[in-house]
Amino acid sequence: MKRPLLDASTADLSAWMTDRGHPTYRARQVVRWVFDRRAESFETMSDLPKGLRSELDAEWTVFGTEIAHQHVSPDGTDKLLLRCQDGRTIECVLMAESDRRTVCISSQVGCGMGCVFCASGLKGVERNLTTAEILEQVLRLRNLLPPNDRLTNLVVMGMGESLANLDHLIPALDRLCSPEGLNFGQRRVTISTVGLPEKMRKLAELDRQYHLAVSLHAPTPELRDLLVPINARVGLDAVMDAADAYFHRSGRQVTFEYVLLADLNDRPEHAEALGKLLSGRKAHVNLIPYNPVAGLPYQRPSGEAVRRFERIVRDRGVSVSVRKTKGREIDAACGQLRRRLQPESPRPSLVTLSPS
Template identity: 50%
Template sequence: MTAETPQLNIISDTSDRLRPILDVPESELLAWLAAAGEKKFRAKQIRKWLIERRITSFDEMTDLSAALRTKLAAEFSFSSFDQVGHQIASDQTEKLLLKLHDGELVECVLMRDPGRRTVCISTQVGCAMGCVFCASGLLGVKRDLTQTEIFEQVLVLHRLMKDDEKITNLVVMGIGEPFANYGNLMRALNFLTDENGFGLGARRVTVSTVGIPKRIRQFADCGKAFNLAVSLHAPNEKLRSEIVPVNKGTGLREILAAADEFFSKTGRRVSYEYVLMSGINDQPEHAEELAKLLRGRNAHVNLIPMNGVNELIMTAPGDPMTRKFQQILDHRGIATTVRKRKGADIDAACGQLRLNRSGDATANEAATV
């Protein structure tokens, strides 16, 4: 390790569980190795195994002695979580359900496209934003993820991949509002994009937010060329406040102003996500209103036909309505794409796998009372 190596977080935890090895700062690991009679360079070897290699236990660190591997396993846990669910779709999208040390659950996803491997990660256990179409917030928000719990999702997905595959893109669009956990998010992203960390290019990273103006402006000043996606979902205040309740405390005007500042400072075009819900926000008049709202901005609209969620009554519009909505935006000069659905034959909706497992657990607990 070098002096420039990103420092890792220490979780404050008074339990007797083993601390995840990636939570241990360099200085502490070096001290531990010295006390164990090991050379300093072992720290670099351990880090390389954890970050770059596709292993699942200390025992696979074959250039370390068996004695050191045994000591590591006795002192530290290999990971921050256990994998308790794994779904693979027909399009080779893979979704993991991860159980954290306190029993809480989060999800992360690997999506495969020709020449592209994208991972989607979570930042919170649950979500407090209350978007009416989303499974992530149906159980409320439990807590923020630590920086290690955030970036380690990327590492566990990296380990799923074949030897000739590599992660090309990262989207922070999973469970939780990323900017509600801003400090841990940025520490995790700095690690993931540092050349002494995971080494992913900042331009390959997109953070999706429901729209927290203060944090958007702070994100613009972070010094790295990250991408910003704003979850819009409606073209006017009234409808957006119905779909995204936290809009009542901010408003479109302030969110768009912050997004404009982001573009002005970074030169990075802002994406606006728009989940299409049949009969709610998918009508031609909505498309016209959205085009008017974004006119003159260097913006891109990502139309997303809603993923089905068993607990919700909303559905996606049919292809003809989706195409008509896109055509109106295109005709008005707004750059638009329709997101290709990934993992349609598994629990594709964000938070759905967690919701299903949590629902099963609640039902089982109730049955034993």
């Protein structure tokens, strides 16, 4: 099996060139072809000698993933199903709006956090993605854009718990943000987590400027234990303390994502509790009206319920916005990614939650 090119650093590739009698600058040429000139094969790298291109092709592959399926939503959202070298599949999304070009990428095959309303974790987690597999999602989506168009934002909000794969995620993001990568601004990158306190503190200690988004979904420990099962082990207080630590270390406002589920966590008392929890903190709430998932019993709240919730939180002095839904028709919206080629049979109702 050929080695994915993005598994190697430029230094690794330079050493490979030296071992075969090629000048080290050829490594930088190859890297520029992939990041700057959107090459997806060695054959297109026209300023490399043909012999070198043949040698590279014999041992390496530009991308280790392949596009198994591409879906395009009526609103222009692109979703790719990528097949990895071991046959496992992942999904990633490109969203275009006005002058923004945002990619949403996955960090794991599946997810082990068990949030009851999310499609990505229906089959659990199988493994972490490699650094190359993370990079390839961004480049494959970027390559869908017109030649003079470029990405503006990157969110790690696809399949998987981002902070459970820090060892591969951070090298991938650092390379994307480096001059030899896409020279992407760290402040344009958002890392989402369900709330793993130790990992959040570790991320803070890395002294990056990546934006942190915490998937909160409930304002009280009791309700969060039901919606986000990992909370029963880590505790809401510990998550909030770690978020505060991230803000104090990085200086970057933390976003709290809150999926609104009709009659479960969208009531006025929940909004009051959320406002109380975040009042006085340098924080922003991103409200996400639930995107339906086949086989799950939860419902999207009415527009009136969403506006009421937003108003109550704002009246508590907390910054709040409602996320615009994109890609829902192709199961590309928040919470809908599930690595499938064909529709699955509906899953029976998982749980009936009693409102808090």
